[in-house]
Amino acid sequence: MNIILLGAPGAGKGTQAARIEETYNLKHISTGDIFRYHMRQQTEIGLLARSYIKKGQLVPDEVTVKIVELALKDADMKDFMLDGFPRNIYQAEALDKIVDIDKVIDISVDFSVLMDRICGRRNCLECGYTTHVSQLSDGVCPKCGGEMQQRMDDKEDTVKSRLEVYSEQTAPLIEYYKSKGKLFTVDGMGAPDKVFEEVRTVLG
Numbered sequence: 001m002n003i004i005l006l007g008a009p010g011a012g013k014g015t016q017a018a019r020i021e022e023t024y025n026l027k028h029i030s031t032g033d034i035f036r037y038h039m040r041q042q043t044e045i046g047l048l049a050r051s052y053i054k055k056g057q058l059v060p061d062e063v064t065v066k067i068v069e070l071a072l073k074d075a076d077m078k079d080f081m082l083d084g085f086p087r088n089i090y091q092a093e094a095l096d097k098i099v100d101i102d103k104v105i106d107i108s109v110d111f112s113v114l115m116d117r118i119c120g121r122r123n124c125l126e127c128g129y130t131t132h133v134s135q136l137s138d139g140v141c142p143k144c145g146g147e148m149q150q151r152m153d154d155k156e157d158t159v160k161s162r163l164e165v166y167s168e169q170t171a172p173l174i175e176y177y178k179s180k181g182k183l184f185t186v187d188g189m190g191a192p193d194k195v196f197e198e199v200r201t202v203l204g
Ligand code: AP5
Pocket: 007, 008, 009, 010, 011, 012, 013, 014, 015, 016, 031, 032, 033, 035, 052, 053, 056, 057, 058, 059, 060, 064, 083, 084, 085, 086, 087, 091, 117, 118, 120, 121, 122, 130, 131, 132, 153, 162, 188, 189, 190, 191, 192, 195
């Protein structure tokens, strides 16, 4: 099964991906995570990606499509879950030429909750655990004791740009996949486990 997770920044794509990966054994391909890896390693792709990500803009399509092609090959082109890709019609059409997608899950949330979810998000540098700052008593990961950090693009001004980019470029994908009969919408406003129950109903 090959699936796509759609949704605005902060909708909970990464949160649900972790649960889906565990239950359905689908390989998690997150373009955001791949870019962040390259930024940490300070590769050429990382340096280029940083200049766009810090402004809340999309990394150019040619670069993004190429890294997804490589990640899909690594995943043997099957049983994967794309998170954060495609993000515009050009990328969706490029993907259509490479692989077949079975289901697209759109995690739907009210924009009003996103700023707090994103600006409050903290990630563990060691194990990747993600939570809201209100759940932490200090800057230490409750799972592994690592250091919790805020993402470079999780500051208010950048988040505003990310949300604009989503509305202009990514939201049209909802119609794109609906017209292909592949779109399934889940309500992303409940608690993560409640959202996952809906995801399970879609994935079976
Ligand atoms: P990317 O890393 O993909 O970020 P994003 O799409 O903006 O989404 P986020 O990761 O911020 O949110 P999420 O939906 O994963 O939510 P999460 O589960 O963490 O992309 C980053 C950047 O890379 C882009 O801006 C762009 O520059 C570049 N890029 C990436 N892909 C690209 C592409 N294809 N083309 C070009 N450029 C690309 O949850 C968020 C918070 O909410 C967490 O704190 C979590 O604990 C909490 N939370 C989650 N679910 C719930 C819930 N149900 N209730 C309450 N809180 C919840």
